[in-house]
Amino acid sequence: GDSVTQMEGPVTLSEEAFLTINCTYTATGYPSLFWYVQYPGEGLQLLLKATKADDKGSNKGFEATYRKETTSFHLEKGSVQVSDSAVYFCALSMEYGNKLVFGAGTILRVKS
Amino acid sequence: DTAVSQTPKYLVTQMGNDKSIKCEQNLGHDTMYWYKQDSKKFLKIMFSYNNKELIINETVPNRFSPKSPDKAHLNLHINSLELGDSAVYFCASSRGTGQYFGAGTRLSVL
Numbered sequence: 001g002d003s004v005t006q007m008e009g010p011v012t013l014s015e016e017a018f019l020t021i022n023c024t025y026t027a028t029g030y031p032s033l034f035w036y037v038q039y040p041g042e043g044l045q046l047l048l049k050a051t052k053a054d055d056k057g058s059n060k061g062f063e064a065t066y067r068k069e070t071t072s073f074h075l076e077k078g079s080v081q082v083s084d085s086a087v088y089f090c091a092l093s094m095e096y097g098n099k100l101v102f103g104a105g106t107i108l109r110v111k112s
Numbered sequence: 113d114t115a116v117s118q119t120p121k122y123l124v125t126q127m128g129n130d131k132s133i134k135c136e137q138n139l140g141h142d143t144m145y146w147y148k149q150d151s152k153k154f155l156k157i158m159f160s161y162n163n164k165e166l167i168i169n170e171t172v173p174n175r176f177s178p179k180s181p182d183k184a185h186l187n188l189h190i191n192s193l194e195l196g197d198s199a200v201y202f203c204a205s206s207r208g209t210g211q212y213f214g215a216g217t218r219l220s221v222l
Binding site: 032034036038042043044045046049051087089093098099100101102104105 | 116145147152153154155156157160168170202204209210211212213214215216
């Protein structure tokens, strides 16, 4: 079945460091890809998305590019802040309005 | 205004009880979902409704029964609660790509 694999955390960085969280997927077709963020005690927020190969999603300084050849959607940010500390989930969806299949989540901790 | 709202936020109950969680969205979306997040933060789809019709039921025990009185509401009723039902339950809605989530309901079964 369809699946998403994320790098294990926690990832601990100092403020202003560069962030990469790896995400790869397995799917029978061409999924839409998403990054969601969950701040402590809150629900999930859509961070960015890409719906086809070579699309780049971006939001709040975060970016991810849909790479069909490597089936990847790695999340990057050039300079993290303490307020970016959260759990980040990579996810895919195969059809319009269909379920999200999530990765296991990666905890990010940013120290000042 | 909250786009996807769930009540209650916390629910503590005894094994064997029956409980409900309510979800409402004011985004005008056609599709609503229930997800379960376990203690390791893993998220898994439970149900999906489109215009009040069930379209996804992911091998969830039949003690769990979703009900959609209209396309803005999707409630979750759980019978005979078990210890393993303890989790955070998230409601979500969508129209196109990307889903919008509620703040979650933390269910603790004692």
